[in-house]
Structure formats: structure tokens, C-alpha cells
Amino acid sequence: MKPIRVLVVDDSITMRRLISMRLRADPRIAVVGEAANAAEARVAITTLSPDVLTLDVEMPGQSGLDFLPELMRTRPMPVIMVSSETRKGSAAAIDALSRGAIECVGKPRGGESGNAFADLPALVIAASTADLRKRCRIPTRPTADAARPFQWNNKIVLIGSSTGGVDALETIIAGMPQNCPPVLITQHMPASFLASFAQRMNALYAPNVILAEHNVPMSQGTIQLAPGGDHHLAIMPGPRPRTALIASEKVCGHRPSVDVLFNSARPMAARIVAAILTGMGVDGAQGMLHLRRAGARCLAQDEASSIVWGMPRVAWQNGGAEKLVPLHSIAAELLAATARGALADRTI
Known part of the structure; x- marks a missing residue:
């Protein structure tokens, strides 16, 4: 296997050296x-x-956000955005993901350079397998399914x-009505970027999209994202x-972990509809298998619409997912499985 060829773009020589040093430590890169x-x-x-390109969001002249x-x-090529984890920087990074970037990582803060960009090699390897042709055209208005009357079945x-996943999640959230079923989401991403993503989705689409907090009842019309950082969502x-x-510690190399979320719901599997979307690795596949065996409805994004068909592939191959679904149909499938009345006839 030939090494993955990476170009590092950043106006700071210090950042370029930190990124290059971290990447060169991996023989696959x-x-x-x-x-x-941008000119260089x-x-x-x-x-x-x-x-693969690593691209600084905040460059003088033409910014990375404008160059993208x-x-x-x-x-077209896989791009990983590198941004400060300030409120402005993380919002720009999420904007970059909607413009075509595959991933985003945070710059180290003062005194953190020793562990800077520790996850970047894995992200570069995942990005190198991405198929940019599968990026979805996200609707700017609610889809037909989101506009239909919805009665929740609990x-x-x-x-x-x-x-x-940001692309995929935005497509699904755009298809959800204001009174959608309660939704919990675990997306692999730094905490500051997750906060910006929740704010963006809440401003654009009908449901109430927030970061999850501890010990809060789940309610219809609210979509909660794992806040990440030091915590898993369950x-x-x-x-x-x-x-x-x-x-707690990382699970499958991640915090938040999809397996933690899925496994926590096993005692109430009969009330669960689970979906696993695009992503590299195996996180969530084993948890989905446990959920399905306990009585949950389980689906996975299909290969044709997945930018990286890793997590959903494993969930399909190990029997955790009962059906492969193209991204543009996932919102409708989730609504059908959580609805009372005519809509529920469109079962998974």
C-alpha cells in the first residue's frame, strides 16, 4: 500500500511543523x-x-473557508479543516464541513502542544478513503416527509x-418535522465543534436541536447531540x-462512543429505532447487534450513499443492521418506524 500523500496548508509555521511532525510519525502517511x-x-x-489536504480555516488573504x-x-479532494476551538473558529469549521470538507480538528491551546493533533493521522487515513461524489445535496427547506402530519408511537x-456524518446528519434532520420523535445522536467530533453543529442545525431546521445534558427527560420534538469532551452519551x-x-475512558477509540449509546438502551430495546451512518471503524456495530437481538429496529446507511462505508458496513456484516437504506430515505424510514397511523405502514 502506497503512503497517503498529504499537503499541509497553514499560515503559521509552528502549526505546519506540528501537523507535519504528527503525520510523519505514521508510516502510512x-x-x-x-x-x-491559498496561492501557495x-x-x-x-x-x-x-x-489529502489539511487546511487552516483562518488564513490571511483568502481564508481556508473561501478557498475550499x-x-x-x-x-475535488478530501480536506480536513484545522481551526481554533473558539466559538468563531468552530462555527467556521462546521461551515466548512457543509462546503465540502470531510473532517475538522482543533488547534492546540497554550501548553497542549505535546499531545497536539493526536487523532489527526487516523482522520487523514479515514479521509483518504472518502468518496466525495457521494456528498448529499442537503435540502434548504423541510422535505415532504417533514411536512406530513406526524403522530408519535412512543x-x-x-x-x-x-x-x-455532519453531511448525513444534516440531511436527516432536514427531513424531521417539528414534533419529531425524541432523537439522541453520537457524532465523533471535538466538543467545541459539536456545540457549533447543534446551534447551526437548530437555526436551520424545524426540530429543537441541542447538546445533551445529564438527567434530562427525553421529549418529542427535541434532537440531542452528545456533547463529547470527557463524556459519553447514554x-x-x-x-x-x-x-x-x-x-469514562474512550470506547473503540472514541469519546463520545456510539457503542456506549447503543448498549445503554438494551433494557428498553423494544422502544428503540437505531441507525448507523457513514464513518470509518467499528464503533456502534457491536452495540447495534446487541440492540437488534434485544428487539430494537436497526438500519444502516448503504454503501452507495456513504462517504466512508466503514461503521455501517460492519453493522451490516455482523447482523446488527436489518436493512441498508440510502441516505435520502433514512429520515422517512425513521419517521415510519416511530409513527402511529398511516405513516407507520412504511415500516423498516
């Missing part, structure tokens, strides 16, 4: 060049033909996603299930 701005990046892309759409038009939706089963934030 070759840093083929560095660029300090254009030349380097032409001469070096990288497989141009790149997607002229030379079932709860759990969703897990990783690389390419469910506390009961007549009125509540959210739980669990401070």
Missing part, C-alpha cells in the same frame, strides 16, 4: 509539502498531487455517525427515559 496560504496551496496541489469551495470545483431514535431507561452523561 507521507507529508509531500507545506503551504502558507494552488501551486503545490498542481505540482505535488496530494491525496474553489478547490471543490476545480480539484419509540426513540438513536443515531451514530463519524467521518462524513440513555437511562424507565417509563420516561432520561439522558445520561458518563465520564
Whole structure:
């Protein structure tokens, strides 16, 4: 296997060196060049033909955020955005994901350089397998299913996603009505970016989209995202299930972990509809298998619509997922499985 060729673009020489040093430590990756701005990046892309680009969001002159759409038009390639984890920086990174970037990572804060970009090699490897042709055109208005009358049947939706997941989640949330079933989502992403993602989705679409908090009852019309950081998101089963934030080690290399969320719901599996979306690795596949065996309805995003068909592939192959569904149909499938009346006839 040939090493993955990476071009590092950042106006800070310190950041370029930190990123390059971290990537060069992985034998599967070759840093083929560095660029300090968009103009240098254009030349380097032409001469070096990288497989993956790391791109600074906040560069002087043409910012990474402005350069990204141009790149997607002229030379599409997997891009990982590198941003400060300030409120402004994380909002820009989420904007970049909607413009074509595959992943985003945070810059180290003061005194954190020793462990800087620890997850970046894995993200580069995941990004290198991404198929940009599968990026979904996200509707700017609610879909037909989101506009239909919806009567909830008391079932709860759990969703897990990783690389390419922001695109996929936005497509699903756009298809949800204001009174959608309660939804819990675990997306692999740094905590500050998750906060910005929740704010963006809440502003754009009908449901109430928030970061999950500990010991809060789940309610119709509210979609809760795992806040990440030091905590996993889980469910506390009961007549009125509540959210739980669990401070513990990473599971399957992730915190938040999809397996933690899915496994927590096993005691109430008959009330669960679970979906696993695009992403590299195996997180969530074993938890989905346990849920299905306990009586939950379980689906996975199909290969044709997945930017990275890793997590859903494993869930399908191990028997955790009972059906593969294209991304554009997942919202409708989830609504059908959680609805009373005519809509429920469209079962998984």
C-alpha cells in the first residue's frame, strides 16, 4: 500500500511543523509539502498531487473557508479543516464541513502542544478513503416527509455517525418535522465543534436541536447531540427515559462512543429505532447487534450513499443492521418506524 500523500496548508509555521511532525510519525502517511496560504496551496496541489489536504480555516488573504469551495470545483479532494476551538473558529469549521470538507480538528491551546493533533493521522487515513461524489445535496427547506402530519408511537431514535456524518446528519434532520420523535445522536467530533453543529442545525431546521445534558427527560420534538469532551452519551431507561452523561475512558477509540449509546438502551430495546451512518471503524456495530437481538429496529446507511462505508458496513456484516437504506430515505424510514397511523405502514 502506497503512503497517503498529504499537503499541509497553514499560515503559521509552528502549526505546519506540528501537523507535519504528527503525520510523519505514521508510516502510512507521507507529508509531500507545506503551504502558507491559498496561492501557495494552488501551486503545490498542481505540482505535488496530494491525496489529502489539511487546511487552516483562518488564513490571511483568502481564508481556508473561501478557498475550499474553489478547490471543490476545480480539484475535488478530501480536506480536513484545522481551526481554533473558539466559538468563531468552530462555527467556521462546521461551515466548512457543509462546503465540502470531510473532517475538522482543533488547534492546540497554550501548553497542549505535546499531545497536539493526536487523532489527526487516523482522520487523514479515514479521509483518504472518502468518496466525495457521494456528498448529499442537503435540502434548504423541510422535505415532504417533514411536512406530513406526524403522530408519535412512543419509540426513540438513536443515531451514530463519524467521518462524513455532519453531511448525513444534516440531511436527516432536514427531513424531521417539528414534533419529531425524541432523537439522541453520537457524532465523533471535538466538543467545541459539536456545540457549533447543534446551534447551526437548530437555526436551520424545524426540530429543537441541542447538546445533551445529564438527567434530562427525553421529549418529542427535541434532537440531542452528545456533547463529547470527557463524556459519553447514554440513555437511562424507565417509563420516561432520561439522558445520561458518563465520564469514562474512550470506547473503540472514541469519546463520545456510539457503542456506549447503543448498549445503554438494551433494557428498553423494544422502544428503540437505531441507525448507523457513514464513518470509518467499528464503533456502534457491536452495540447495534446487541440492540437488534434485544428487539430494537436497526438500519444502516448503504454503501452507495456513504462517504466512508466503514461503521455501517460492519453493522451490516455482523447482523446488527436489518436493512441498508440510502441516505435520502433514512429520515422517512425513521419517521415510519416511530409513527402511529398511516405513516407507520412504511415500516423498516
